[in-house]
Amino acid sequence: MKPGHEIVPTQGAPRAECDVAIIGGGVMGLGIAYQLAKRGIKKVVVLERGYLAQGASGRNGGGVRMQWSTEQNVRLMQESIELCAGFAQEIGVNIWFRQGGYLFLAKHEKERALMERNVELQNRCGVPTRMMAPEEAGALVPELDISKIVCACYNPKDGVLFPWPFLWGYAHQALKRGVEVHLFTNVSAIERDGSGFVLTTTKGRVRAERVINAAGAWSPEVARLVGVELPNHPHRHEILSTEPLKPFLKPMVSVLSSGLYFSQSMRGEIVTGITVDDDAKGVQLGSRLKFLTTLAKEMVSLVPRFADLKILRQWAGPYDVSPDGHPILGEPPGVPGFFLACGFVGHGFMMAPIISKLYAEWLAGGAKHEVFERCRLSRFAEGKMEKESMILG
């Protein structure tokens, strides 16, 4: 048996009382559960209505990067990538982490100023991103048609990982420390009970002193159970995987204007997505031909040799889109004890290692990191938002 993967989920009804109930067994919920247990808070119950990796955490591209446009994100991601680099050792599972860098491409002169501004901010934070002329980008990825781009930027420390073992690793370590992880267990009601809450689930009721809403794209529905309206909404993001090729592509490549991104996984497949509009409401996971044609046009124009590359499968997952691109954290006004961990748009996987650690530190009685104040729900009502512009998809 390979160590680090056993996740025999908790059988039977959840315990009657717990310190923290976490709704959602994605990377955020499981990460927080593990980090809480590690700090001695063991009466933790994770309630997941499907199998692990059913939500966005099992459907994403595994990209992790420090290249952001706001200082908060740059700094958080520096720490998160450090945690990713130590993950195999700490958790005991191979997450296929590979730091091949992220290469961002600008196709239009007007994008250059933004790129330079971001690179300068990142450098100030100690991230070694640098501007590149098209020829230099072409030297890094010779398959690119560099006549299509005006400049690029590259941070060699960004990378990709394989999301599934990451989740299993957190789940395994949480279970090992006594956390209950209930799969196929839906939370349908939450009632106030003194200082805590009583949750109604498919497997019975559980009283929790504190509740964490880590339900990703479904978090507005969960918040409504305690009468809170959240401003985030689900958005379908599609992605595909090709036949495997011999390893040749070092960085994750991304085009600023179209949101195209592609990387090569350790299995050799090219994993790629692009921004496509979607008017559909609610969580939509269907695949569309429009995604394939939009992506293929942009991809083949940029990398002509990919015209012969075969697509194996496409799928979709839900982005959890917040109005300013930043997560929504902490307790909403009027509902003490109910904590939000949502609104992570398309970068919640890479944020999970650091956010779950900071969350657990705070909930275990340690320091409250400033991110919780900055990312409070009331910032939207107060109009105090700093928009993140480096969002793909």
Added chain:
Amino acid sequence: MSTKAIVCRCEDVTLADIQHTLEIGYRTVEEVKRYTGLGTGPCEGKECMAQAARLCLMALRTDGPDKNDAVVEPFTSRPPVQPAPLGIFARGDEEP
């Protein structure tokens, strides 16, 4: 049957690999797919999925909560039906 028997020819997943997956607690075809890579090669599960489903069902009939009423669902089938080059989609608009 030998545990070295191949269940998924595209990704070289053996019977032993699937048995191991069931041993550590997974019970759905979606999970077996994610854990072993079964069904993620060029045939997209056309050859192996029924076999994986049968093994999950057998495990559920032994220790699942509903035992004899256990059901297994296939994993979601993903387009395209057959591997198809990007170039085709780059030419076409809505209809390839």
